Amino acid sequence: MALTDQQIAEITRLTSHYRQKSGAAVEALKMVQRTSRWVSDEDLGAVASLLDMSPDSLDGVATFHNLIYRQPVGRHVILVCDSVSCWIMGCRLLGDHLRRQLEVQWGGTTADDRFTLLPVVCLGACDHAPTVMVDEDLHGEVTPAKLDQALEGYR
Ligand code: FES
Structure with a gap:
């Protein structure tokens, strides 16, 4: 699922609080997850691009954070x-x-x-x-x- 315009706008807003866009990584992933329950590879790639990060670096952040789910979860x-x-x-x-x-x-x-x-x-x-x-x-x-x-x- 591609990010919605609203999600893109929200991530852009989040990054404005940080000197480096990557500072908003966890919040951005959580925001995407609130909609989809989990963070797919496609969503991760789209978020990484908005944060000027490589997908691998952002995946590292997601993997380190216990409450970011990289596989589908229940309700x-x-x-x-x-x-x-x-x-x-x-x-x-x-x-x-x-x-x-x-x-x-x-x-x-x-x-x-x-x-x-x-x-x-x-x-x-x-x-x-x-x-x-x-x-x-x-x-x-x-x-x-x-x-x-x-x-x-x-x-
Ligand atoms: S050991 Fe700390 S909350 Fe379970």
């Missing part, structure tokens, strides 16, 4: 923290529970396209471990039952 993305505090507090059980409930493996998307399940490094809320992020929403002190209830809210 909602569930990120399960598997760093040390969450590991100690039982994130593995949460992951097992989700994989069973949703019938997907890590990195997979449910058959109805509703959820994609991904592991993630520390979400920065270790004192609320175990943590799970659904889209932009952080859920702390999560149990399988609390998670099931929370996921009901994501259609």
Whole structure:
């Protein structure tokens, strides 16, 4: 999908805040992702050109950033923290529970396209471990039952 005129205008506006256009890379990728859920090679190439970057350099930025998706994802993305505090507090059980409930493996998307399940490094809320992020929403002190209830809210 090619960038829309509105997306091009927005990226141009974002770059005006930076001395180098590449400073707007993450924001530009996130903006594109808000529309398409993920960033295709075609979109990445178009954004790179607007930022005066090579596609490879921009892909490096996208790959480094956990919340930029370079493959199609479902309507909602569930990120399960598997760093040390969450590991100690039982994130593995949460992951097992989700994989069973949703019938997907890590990195997979449910058959109805509703959820994609991904592991993630520390979400920065270790004192609320175990943590799970659904889209932009952080859920702390999560149990399988609390998670099931929370996921009901994501259609
Ligand atoms: S280790 Fe999970 S939020 Fe920090």
